[in-house]
Amino acid sequence: MTEGLLFPGRSFAAFLFDMDGTVLTSIASAERVWSRWAARHGLDVAAFLPTIHGVRTVETIARLGLPGVDPQAEADAIMQAEMVDVADVDPIAGAARFLASLPPECWAIVTSAPRKLAECRLAAAGLPLPPLMIAAEDVAHGKPAPDCFRLAADTLGVSADACLVFEDAPAGIAAAEAADAAVVVITATHTKVVESRHPARANYENLAVLFEPDGRLTLMSVA
Secondary structure, three states: OOOOOOOOOOOOOOOEEEEEEEEEEEEEHHHHHHHHHHHHHOHHHHHHHHOOOOOOOHHHOOOOOOOOOOOHHHHHHHHHHHHOOOOOEEEOOHHHHHHHOHHHEEEEEEEOHHHHHHHHHHOOOOOEEEEEOHHHHHOOOOOOOOOOHHHHHHOOOOOOHHHHHHOOOOOOOOOOHHOOEEEEEEOOOOOOOOOOOOOEEEOOOOOOEOOOOOOOEEEEEOO
16 A cells, blocks of 8 residues: 555665754754853854754854854864753654664664764664764765765665655755755654655654565655
């Protein structure tokens, strides 16, 4: 039956997952750290906070063009603060079960977070380290550039257009689209509607994987 398939007639060589907002939520932690940083630099905190999600810290800081600010040094300091503040980092509902159902050679996490911070947040959320992680330092250009998803696909030995990307943020969705990957939008942490042409699900509780005879993956919505 096709009514339970999110992409009828299509299967995938691999699933690629963003981390923050997609398999876990770290919004409260990140926004506490960034709020203090923004206030110290005289920024409008409320206006600034929505710009931090889904992109690399160093690029967020660099595009501000603040005089006398070293983006890499500030990014390193923010990372250290975020690694300390993980008390309320939690998994997205159903994520642990869903990830555990996947063969290790068929999935990866592709995050804008530095590797050390990503590993810290996954541990805080009670999620295992993935078989493959592409982190901020692995690419020259972060999301919305497609480099990270292309690198993940290449490392898994598949093409990016054969992958399904799970994302939550506009920058990540744009990166997946630029890589010619299919996209599912996870909306668990959304406070407003993100306009997108892609299927959306609140979490993983009603998602399952059908394994095709050739080893490819089909995403199903289950009751």
